[in-house]
Amino acid sequence: xxxxxxxxxxxxxxxxxxxxxxxxxxxxxxxxxxxxxxxxxxxxxxxxxxxxxxxxxxxxxxxxxxxxxxxxxxxxxxxxxxxxxxxxxxxxxxxxxxxxxxxxxxxxxxxxxxxxxxxxxxxxxxxxxxxxxxxxxxxxxxxxxxxxxxxxxxxxxxxxxxxxxxxxxxxxxxxxxxxxxxxxxxxxxxxxxxxxxxxxxxxxxxxxxxxxxxxxxxxxxxxxxxxxxxxxxxxxxxxxxxxxxxxxxxxxxxxxxxxxxxxxxxxxxxxxxxxxxxxxxxxxxxxxxxxxxxxxxxxxxxxxxxxxxxxxxxxxxxxxxxxxxxxxxxxxxxxxxxxxxxxxxxxxxxxxxxxxxxxxxxxxxxxxxxxxxxxxxxxxxxxxxxxxxxxxxxxxxxxx
Amino acid sequence: xxxxxxxxxxxxxxxxxxxxxxxxxxxxxxxxxxxxxxxxxxxxxxxxxxxxxxxxxxxxxxxxxxxxxxxxxxxxxxxxxxxxxxxxxxxxxxxxxxxxxxxxxxxxxxxxxxxxxxxxxxxxxxxxxxxxxxxxxxxxxxxxxxxxxxxxxxxxxxxxxxxxxxxxxxxxxxxxxxxxxxxxxxxxxxxxxxxxxxxxxxxxxxxxxxxxxxxxxxxxxxxxxxxxxxxxxxxxxxxxxxxxxxxxxxxxxxxxxxxxxxxxxxxxxxxxxxxxxxxxxxxxxxxxxxxxxxxxxxxxxxxxxxxxxxxxxxxxxxxxxxxxxxxxxxxxxxxxxxxxxxxxxxxxxxxxxxxxxxxxxxxxxxxxxxxxxxxxxxxxxxxxxxxxxxxxxxxxxxxx
Numbered sequence: 001x002x003x004x005x006x007x008x009x010x011x012x013x014x015x016x017x018x019x020x021x022x023x024x025x026x027x028x029x030x031x032x033x034x035x036x037x038x039x040x041x042x043x044x045x046x047x048x049x050x051x052x053x054x055x056x057x058x059x060x061x062x063x064x065x066x067x068x069x070x071x072x073x074x075x076x077x078x079x080x081x082x083x084x085x086x087x088x089x090x091x092x093x094x095x096x097x098x099x100x101x102x103x104x105x106x107x108x109x110x111x112x113x114x115x116x117x118x119x120x121x122x123x124x125x126x127x128x129x130x131x132x133x134x135x136x137x138x139x140x141x142x143x144x145x146x147x148x149x150x151x152x153x154x155x156x157x158x159x160x161x162x163x164x165x166x167x168x169x170x171x172x173x174x175x176x177x178x179x180x181x182x183x184x185x186x187x188x189x190x191x192x193x194x195x196x197x198x199x200x201x202x203x204x205x206x207x208x209x210x211x212x213x214x215x216x217x218x219x220x221x222x223x224x225x226x227x228x229x230x231x232x233x234x235x236x237x238x239x240x241x242x243x244x245x246x247x248x249x250x251x252x253x254x255x256x257x258x259x260x261x262x263x264x265x266x267x268x269x270x271x272x273x274x275x276x277x278x279x280x281x282x283x284x285x286x287x288x289x290x291x292x293x294x295x296x297x298x299x300x301x302x303x304x305x306x307x308x309x310x311x312x313x314x315x316x317x318x319x320x321x322x323x324x325x326x327x328x329x330x331x332x333x334x335x336x337x338x339x340x341x342x343x344x345x346x347x348x349x350x351x352x353x354x355x356x357x358x359x360x361x362x363x364x365x366x367x368x369x370x371x372x373x374x375x376x377x378x379x380x381x382x383x384x385x386x387x388x389x390x391x392x393x394x395x396x397x398x399x400x
Numbered sequence: 401x402x403x404x405x406x407x408x409x410x411x412x413x414x415x416x417x418x419x420x421x422x423x424x425x426x427x428x429x430x431x432x433x434x435x436x437x438x439x440x441x442x443x444x445x446x447x448x449x450x451x452x453x454x455x456x457x458x459x460x461x462x463x464x465x466x467x468x469x470x471x472x473x474x475x476x477x478x479x480x481x482x483x484x485x486x487x488x489x490x491x492x493x494x495x496x497x498x499x500x501x502x503x504x505x506x507x508x509x510x511x512x513x514x515x516x517x518x519x520x521x522x523x524x525x526x527x528x529x530x531x532x533x534x535x536x537x538x539x540x541x542x543x544x545x546x547x548x549x550x551x552x553x554x555x556x557x558x559x560x561x562x563x564x565x566x567x568x569x570x571x572x573x574x575x576x577x578x579x580x581x582x583x584x585x586x587x588x589x590x591x592x593x594x595x596x597x598x599x600x601x602x603x604x605x606x607x608x609x610x611x612x613x614x615x616x617x618x619x620x621x622x623x624x625x626x627x628x629x630x631x632x633x634x635x636x637x638x639x640x641x642x643x644x645x646x647x648x649x650x651x652x653x654x655x656x657x658x659x660x661x662x663x664x665x666x667x668x669x670x671x672x673x674x675x676x677x678x679x680x681x682x683x684x685x686x687x688x689x690x691x692x693x694x695x696x697x698x699x700x701x702x703x704x705x706x707x708x709x710x711x712x713x714x715x716x717x718x719x720x721x722x723x724x725x726x727x728x729x730x731x732x733x734x735x736x737x738x739x740x741x742x743x744x745x746x747x748x749x750x751x752x753x754x755x756x757x758x759x760x761x762x763x764x765x766x767x768x769x770x771x772x773x774x775x776x777x778x779x780x781x782x783x784x785x786x787x788x789x790x791x792x793x794x795x796x797x798x799x800x
Binding site (some may be wrong): 005009010011012013014015020023024027031042044045046047049054057061065067069070071072073074075079081106107109110112113117118119120135139151185238250251252253254256267270271273274277278279280281282283284285287288289290291329335354380 | 454519681687
């Protein structure tokens, strides 16, 4: 450890994730003017932002005095913005949400980081089904807690309730789920959520302590083929919902989201206040301009059809070639078995030989797969298929 | 401690600061349509945002594809934005700053919180001259470090170098300074910064460990009467600069700032990487729209004359009545001796009897003073003076 440089923050955050490493490689290519490559690395939405959002920004610039628009909002966001969020949840999910239970946050990242900080103590455990979004691990470890990885079911990548039960012990404080799932695109079944709720309720009672269910829902609206994503909070009273408009409104870089602590959560008000405390401590409150913008935009639909079309295009193309692809019911990722067991090596070969920038599965606590983020242009998908074919052929298909 | 509610985050952040308590009281009055009160509580700039900023937002909406404008930027901000910041520092301070040493942050809060997280270890000490901005304490304690409060000189509120020397011990990792100062308005002299640098250099050597100087500079440009705020980084090689446009461009709610780790800092690259790590962990990266906006606006001047006029108006009015006021050389706060030793009681009486919303000095680790944030309208200042007079007379002046 270098004199004066904290090892925890360096170790947790300074080492680049595989995702950001690829993302930065492709950013550099772009800056160099290189264009003949295919970037499937990051979940940066490519569907244009709805004109209503742009219009809401313009209107905010007109409608408010600049000092009011750009001045400090309350740390939990404007009341009217939180009322709009509550109304949206109540209309769609009969959620019984109140504005006082909602806090605007700097995206899902801010919501999740604050929620973990507020509800865990050092040494406790957080169960996360694998494969999972890599940043969870960092947010858990930052608060001196431990991640307990529990595999999902093979092939379907649905929750394995028995495996979760085995992992629960007196140190368990939280389970994090993410449906529709990044990276697998699995949409958890209603039955599996009901079973998980029953398990957590029983175990909370047995152990005499609340086990929270953190439901990370940035892909909530991106579900295909008329499937339904379960509304998790309806099934388990100690659910805390983290949301972001990053994906549904293509606002990933604006860091806009919220956390909802339903009134059913044990000590709900204290949990809410602790989350606000954590937001102050970690400086993850939402910026004021977008507080105003989102007040008008919470009811806009997500571009589901766009992403469904891209899914079909890429899924169809890759399975035709012979790739072993999980059929995603939601989100905008394809989870594909790698052509060799070492997904790091596969990631490097795809980039070096075919300029296909994909993300190996190591970051997702799972080996021998790779992830494609298909929030890219249809053109990108179409032109990349011959490169995917050449890659497949260079390996001679799946030799393992 | 309630089951499942972390006490540290609750204790650190859920208890409202005196500032935010008053701020929220006044927000509630406003929402009720009450107008006959005077709000001196919070440093929420009231000088309108420069039209160039509003124009830069409009231009960004025109000039970029929406998915590029609102998509993920690099975590440390766009290269071109960081280049603009470096050029600004180099032009004004001959700073030798490079874009690779700068990271865009969610305001000073994000910059300071990440810097402390990245450079301290549990159990270490951070020295802060009193009185000081209350949030520092929280950011230090969140990472399990301890604040060591060292009084400044009485009357002038300048640094007391001997007192700082006495406080330094093998656990000392950092000193935080803030010039121009919130809450006193003191602008530290160049000589005091030179003396502090010599002390820290000598002690770092003696103790065999780097003592960082975190220079929190949101009021850097708001200095009156031709005085010069010292450019701290020029005098001490292990200075880390935290900046925000909250005050200089009236963008407090947008959470826009940066941290600069000069190349002279020991293990500068590792410190920078650790700060980026902490930013990822705490989710305090800057939003993408304002990355673009600030690229164009970093050279805009702060509205110094406006605030100087307000200072003169309020300082003159209060001293005429008989208040004991520190004459501020910078920032936009007046630091006034309370009319009774108990500043909590004074704060309450001012609000209840005269509807004067001021902040008692407890939050600033100092007693028997109160702070007035004079980033308010001239009208507010003028109409409040009779109320200040009535309050003064009701106490019979300073009886202690």
